[in-house]
Amino acid sequence: MAFIEKESKDLKQYLLQRKYTASARAAMTHILRAKKIESSKGILLPAYIGLSKIEGSGVFDPVLETGINYEFYNLNNRLSIDFDSVESQLKTGKFQLLFLIHYFGCPQCDTEALVKLCHTYNVLLIEDCAHTILGGLNGKLLGTFGDYSIFSIHKSTSTKDGGFYFDRRGDLPDLPLGSNLNISTETLETFANTDVLAATRQRVLNYMNVSKWVRQYEGLELFFESIPDGSVPLNCPVIVADGKREALYNKLVESDILPTALYHTLIPEIGKADFPISHELANSIINLPTHPDITSADYSAYQSILKNAIEEVFNCDTNT
Ligand SMILES: Cc1ncc(COP(=O)(O)O)c(C=O)c1O
Numbered sequence: 001m002a003f004i005e006k007e008s009k010d011l012k013q014y015l016l017q018r019k020y021t022a023s024a025r026a027a028m029t030h031i032l033r034a035k036k037i038e039s040s041k042g043i044l045l046p047a048y049i050g051l052s053k054i055e056g057s058g059v060f061d062p063v064l065e066t067g068i069n070y071e072f073y074n075l076n077n078r079l080s081i082d083f084d085s086v087e088s089q090l091k092t093g094k095f096q097l098l099f100l101i102h103y104f105g106c107p108q109c110d111t112e113a114l115v116k117l118c119h120t121y122n123v124l125l126i127e128d129c130a131h132t133i134l135g136g137l138n139g140k141l142l143g144t145f146g147d148y149s150i151f152s153i154h155k156s157t158s159t160k161d162g163g164f165y166f167d168r169r170g171d172l173p174d175l176p177l178g179s180n181l182n183i184s185t186e187t188l189e190t191f192a193n194t195d196v197l198a199a200t201r202q203r204v205l206n207y208m209n210v211s212k213w214v215r216q217y218e219g220l221e222l223f224f225e226s227i228p229d230g231s232v233p234l235n236c237p238v239i240v241a242d243g244k245r246e247a248l249y250n251k252l253v254e255s256d257i258l259p260t261a262l263y264h265t266l267i268p269e270i271g272k273a274d275f276p277i278s279h280e281l282a283n284s285i286i287n288l289p290t291h292p293d294i295t296s297a298d299y300s301a302y303q304s305i306l307k308n309a310i311e312e313v314f315n316c317d318t319n320t
Pocket of ligand 1: 023024025026055057058059101128130131151152153154162163
């Protein structure tokens with residue numbers, strides 16, 4: 001091989017090594033099944049996991065299905081981890097895995113430091129990147145910090161399903177062929193045909209605009225005061241004051257804007273008495289849409305509907 005070839009012969013460093021699955025939860029099921037065979041130790045889960053009547057729980061269903069032991073770790077009102085408290089759980093020796101969710105596509109903690117802490121106690125870290133495909137932190141893609149990571153394709157593209165995972169230790173078995181964990185050809189083709197980078201740019205631009213509007217309104221508080229460089233938020237999470245979340249949600253739906261509330265309902269295993277902060281957040285969060293189908297042509301009407309809804313719900317004049 002010449003020092004400088006005419007064409008590239010080795011693009012290994014650019015290969016993403018994605019292992020495609022039917023969904024993020026299928027990826028998680030595959031990882032947990034493999035790990036449960038290796039060890040009887042459990043998994044530490046964040047105490048903010050949602051449940052929906054239609055979709056079940058993307059995070060908790062694989063835990064129940066595989067029967068792996070679990071315990072929850074506490075999060076603060078911005079879903080950040082208390083390292084001391086997590087360390088006391090890691091120290092018990094009861095766990096082989098820690099599950100870290102990058103909620104709404106943005107990292108809530110120093111992920112590198114958390115991986116280090118986990119490894120001190122021989123615990124492997126799974127990053128849940130279901131809310132972002134190209135989100136990063138400190139110049140590195142999310143999903144490349146931990147030992148394993150899972151992604152959801154349909155949350156960031158127009159497919160109806162699809163996911164993938166990274167096996168950065170290279171110790172997981174291949175997905176069983178022909179099982180319901182495999183991605184469909186149709187989803188894979190649509191994903192390959194989607195300009196994810198362009199969609200990501202539009203999503204970030206939309207976030208910047210929607211978050212700028214939110215800052216102007218009393219009664220609303222941005223969940224993220226700022227987002228780290230390289231973040232790709234899934235939507236714009238906002239805390240609604242005075243118990244008005246439900247009212248604002250309904251008002252927006254009535255006005256043809258469909259927000260979500262991640263997560264309005266927590267799995268029953270995360271009890272209110274043990275995790276009051278998680279429940280408070282679940283009752284006050286609303287996630288405003290910032291997906292890439294929204295363009296600058298929609299901004300003026302979107303902002304005006306939002307403003308009217310806030311004025312009506314809070315019975316005030318926003319003066320903006
Ligand atoms: C944080 C998180 N992880 C994983 C999942 C599962 O994603 P999927 O629908 O691709 O299985 C979801 C959504 O349900 C989620 O919100």
